[in-house]
Amino acid sequence: MSEAHAARRSQLRDRCAAAGSTAVLVTRPANIRYLAGAAPAGAALLLAPGGPGGPVGDLLLCPRPPAGDLAGGLLTGELRARTLSAAAADAAVEAAGLAAAAGAEQLVVEEHHLSVTRHRAVGAAAPGLRLTDLGRAVEQQRLVKDEQEIAALRIAAEIADQALGELLESILVGRTERHLALELERRLIDHGADGPAFPTSVGTGPHSGLPGHRPSDRRVEEGDFLSVCLGAGYGGYHCELGRTFVIGTTPARWQIELYEVVFAAQRAGREALAPDVPYRDVDRAARQILDAAGYGGGLPVPTGHGVGLEIREDPELSPGAMGKLDACVPVTVEPGVHLPGRGGVRIDDTLVVRPEADGGPELLTITTKELLAL
Amino acid sequence: MSEAHAARRSQLRDRCAAAGSTAVLVTRPANIRYLAGAAPAGAALLLAPGGPGGPVGDLLLCPRPPAGDLAGGLLTGELRARTLSAAAADAAVEAAGLAAAAGAEQLVVEEHHLSVTRHRAVGAAAPGLRLTDLGRAVEQQRLVKDEQEIAALRIAAEIADQALGELLESILVGRTERHLALELERRLIDHGADGPAFPTSVGTGPHSGLPGHRPSDRRVEEGDFLSVCLGAGYGGYHCELGRTFVIGTTPARWQIELYEVVFAAQRAGREALAPDVPYRDVDRAARQILDAAGYGGGLPVPTGHGVGLEIREDPELSPGAMGKLDACVPVTVEPGVHLPGRGGVRIDDTLVVRPEADGGPELLTITTKELLAL
Numbered sequence: 001m002s003e004a005h006a007a008r009r010s011q012l013r014d015r016c017a018a019a020g021s022t023a024v025l026v027t028r029p030a031n032i033r034y035l036a037g038a039a040p041a042g043a044a045l046l047l048a049p050g051g052p053g054g055p056v057g058d059l060l061l062c063p064r065p066p067a068g069d070l071a072g073g074l075l076t077g078e079l080r081a082r083t084l085s086a087a088a089a090d091a092a093v094e095a096a097g098l099a100a101a102a103g104a105e106q107l108v109v110e111e112h113h114l115s116v117t118r119h120r121a122v123g124a125a126a127p128g129l130r131l132t133d134l135g136r137a138v139e140q141q142r143l144v145k146d147e148q149e150i151a152a153l154r155i156a157a158e159i160a161d162q163a164l165g166e167l168l169e170s171i172l173v174g175r176t177e178r179h180l181a182l183e184l185e186r187r188l189i190d191h192g193a194d195g196p197a198f199p200t201s202v203g204t205g206p207h208s209g210l211p212g213h214r215p216s217d218r219r220v221e222e223g224d225f226l227s228v229c230l231g232a233g234y235g236g237y238h239c240e241l242g243r244t245f246v247i248g249t250t251p252a253r254w255q256i257e258l259y260e261v262v263f264a265a266q267r268a269g270r271e272a273l274a275p276d277v278p279y280r281d282v283d284r285a286a287r288q289i290l291d292a293a294g295y296g297g298g299l300p301v302p303t304g305h306g307v308g309l310e311i312r313e314d315p316e317l318s319p320g321a322m323g324k325l326d327a328c329v330p331v332t333v334e335p336g337v338h339l340p341g342r343g344g345v346r347i348d349d350t351l352v353v354r355p356e357a358d359g360g361p362e363l364l365t366i367t368t369k370e371l372l373a374l
Numbered sequence: 375m376s377e378a379h380a381a382r383r384s385q386l387r388d389r390c391a392a393a394g395s396t397a398v399l400v401t402r403p404a405n406i407r408y409l410a411g412a413a414p415a416g417a418a419l420l421l422a423p424g425g426p427g428g429p430v431g432d433l434l435l436c437p438r439p440p441a442g443d444l445a446g447g448l449l450t451g452e453l454r455a456r457t458l459s460a461a462a463a464d465a466a467v468e469a470a471g472l473a474a475a476a477g478a479e480q481l482v483v484e485e486h487h488l489s490v491t492r493h494r495a496v497g498a499a500a501p502g503l504r505l506t507d508l509g510r511a512v513e514q515q516r517l518v519k520d521e522q523e524i525a526a527l528r529i530a531a532e533i534a535d536q537a538l539g540e541l542l543e544s545i546l547v548g549r550t551e552r553h554l555a556l557e558l559e560r561r562l563i564d565h566g567a568d569g570p571a572f573p574t575s576v577g578t579g580p581h582s583g584l585p586g587h588r589p590s591d592r593r594v595e596e597g598d599f600l601s602v603c604l605g606a607g608y609g610g611y612h613c614e615l616g617r618t619f620v621i622g623t624t625p626a627r628w629q630i631e632l633y634e635v636v637f638a639a640q641r642a643g644r645e646a647l648a649p650d651v652p653y654r655d656v657d658r659a660a661r662q663i664l665d666a667a668g669y670g671g672g673l674p675v676p677t678g679h680g681v682g683l684e685i686r687e688d689p690e691l692s693p694g695a696m697g698k699l700d701a702c703v704p705v706t707v708e709p710g711v712h713l714p715g716r717g718g719v720r721i722d723d724t725l726v727v728r729p730e731a732d733g734g735p736e737l738l739t740i741t742t743k744e745l746l747a748l
Contacts, residue, residue: 111490
């Protein structure tokens with residue numbers, strides 16, 4: 001992957017016209033990982049003036065001696081890892097000093113990530129240096145994934161599918177939400193995940209269908225809806241998978257009807273995924289089915305969001321979102337309905353946007369979406 | 375607890391002289407939780423001019439409709455919870471507008487938490503409002519814990535002790551670091567923890583003694599050092615417990631010697647804990663024993679740190695730390711030595727600083743520190 005990382009840094013440098021006397025300072029951990037392949041705690045990435053071949057080059061400054069792949073100091077021919085000097089407390093501040101010493105006149109920083117206090121310290125470390133804003137340039141660059149990134153997401157999705165599939169074969173009645181969540185997380189690790197992509201959510205009965213429900217000590221009962229949302233992290237990439245089941249032999253009529261509405265909304269959202277489709281149109285495709293069935297007007301929860309090095313990243317598929325989908329953008333589609341006191345349904349898939357000529361959206365999470373009675 | 379929260383807000387208001395035309399905006403989640411009792415994602419806490427009895431009062435602004443205790447809107451007579459208006463995307467920005475509308479001339483913000491971009495948006499939302507810096511005033515206020523906070527920490531420590539004690543009764547040889555870590559986390563939940571206070575670290579053989587080691591697929595072998603660091607979260611409060619064991623019937627001579635050095639260093643650190651003792655003296659007490667035994671000059675890892683609503687908070691017990699301990703400050707004492715390729719020892723306790731008249735430091739994590747051969 002180190003060539004891919006070098007290419008990403010080069011693209012960012014071009015975008016900032018940072019070949020001359022401009023240096024770029026990246027501090028947001030997911031952005032550092034995207035550009036350098038690793039983001040030790042408290043690290044800062046400096047793209048120094050003069051480019052990767054210059055006297056300073058591309059430098060990953062780490063508060064602690066780097067371990068593992070970073071320990072050698074030289075990550076690739078173009079990126080070095082180095083520990084902070086003893087006097088420095090903040091990698092960003094030391095980077096600013098190095099940039100100034102290397103002849104930079106301008107330092108482009110992530111103003112949406114640097115706190116006001118840190119920004120001030122960065123400025124004070126190099127008084128001659130003009131600070132300007134990188135904005136969300138790296139987040140923009142991260143939107144469209146390459147095939148290696150998508151391969152990692154595909155494995156993450158497969159792990160989540162396996163963990164959920166195994167759980168469904170066990171006896172569920174009488175077990176608590178917390179224990180089911182823990183068991184799912186254990187199975188994610190068993191199947192090779194780095195860890196859960198986010199805290200696993202298990203909701204039973206009245207808790208079912210609530211987005212981000214924190215597992216409680218409520219036990220699974222006959223007749224419950226059971227909704228589960230889990231995800232695996234693999235190779236730094238994160239996916240999401242959510243399903244709702246019925247406990248017992250025969251779902252009630254209201255359960256079948258509610259499930260059908262959410263299923264139709266989720267399918268409409270999935271089918272709307274294509275290059276050049278506005279984000280808000282995907283949201284609307286799902287939302288209008290819920291609205292038509294009388295379940296609108298609820299929470300302004302987005303219908304979906306991008307996934308990648310972070311479990312929630314750009315784009316947001318919501319009514320107010322600006323922008324259009326591209327090919328090779330992985331997103332979730334996860335509409336749901338929750339009826340207070342009764343419970344509800346959420347269905348959540350991770351998919352990759354693909355042109356119709358390539359077969360349309362690629363579904364990564366393949367667990368069945370039939371209403372299973374367990 | 376709601377009276378305690380109101381008293382904390384009142385203390386902060388006094389500190390900011392915020393009775394007149396000054397409003398205070400708190401955005402850092404742990405600080406919001408300290409002052410309001412809860413910190414929904416993306417929330418901001420506004421202490422409006424005119425005090426809690428004023429027209430706006432103390433307001434918790436939440437991006438999503440508040441759930442649970444917050445759902446009623448009225449948290450106590452003095453604190454209200456409210457959802458953002460539909461047009462607002464950022465609770466801090468809406469709070470600034472409300473502060474200006476309520477007649478504030480000055481808004482005190484957390485410059486160490488607000489990003490440059492958010493700070494700019496807050497300023498733009500209320501052009502007449504002068505923004506000043508709250509600094510780490512709330513973090514300072516959080517240093518000394520009240521007895522309810524210490525009671526939560528005591529339960530958290532008890533849970534961690536129980537989880538570790540049970541693990542030690544099981545067979546360890548042949549199991550992977552990952553599975554031992556997962557089992558510990560399951561036991562934490564079983565005993566009533568909200569969750570692990572941080573990712574559980576289990577290191578075997580050459581991985582033992584590494585601070586923050588991420589569990590791998592290495593299996594426990596006869597003759598290994600096994601070091602474990604875990605913590606429970608309970609009622610929002612976090613503790614830490616670390617021990618090192620030997621696997622097999624007879625520890626090797628180097629293992630016994632290394633253990634004795636680290637044990638002596640950790641004891642010296644614990645015994646140094648008292649009101650008015652400089653932070654750096656606690657660090658030195660432990661560090662000079664490691665140095666004298668020839669294990670100095672290693673990583674500049676602090677000897678310990680405060681715990682509370684965050685697992686790592688002020689103070690830091692390190693060579694460069696400024697300040698002195700107070701009674702009722704809970705801290706960790708966790709020196710260690712790691713010998714590359716061979717492994718090492720870490721011993722980590724959570725204690726509360728108490729005056730000698732009250733019996734000296736209160737040890738919360740009571741698992742034995744004898745060198746156990748398992």
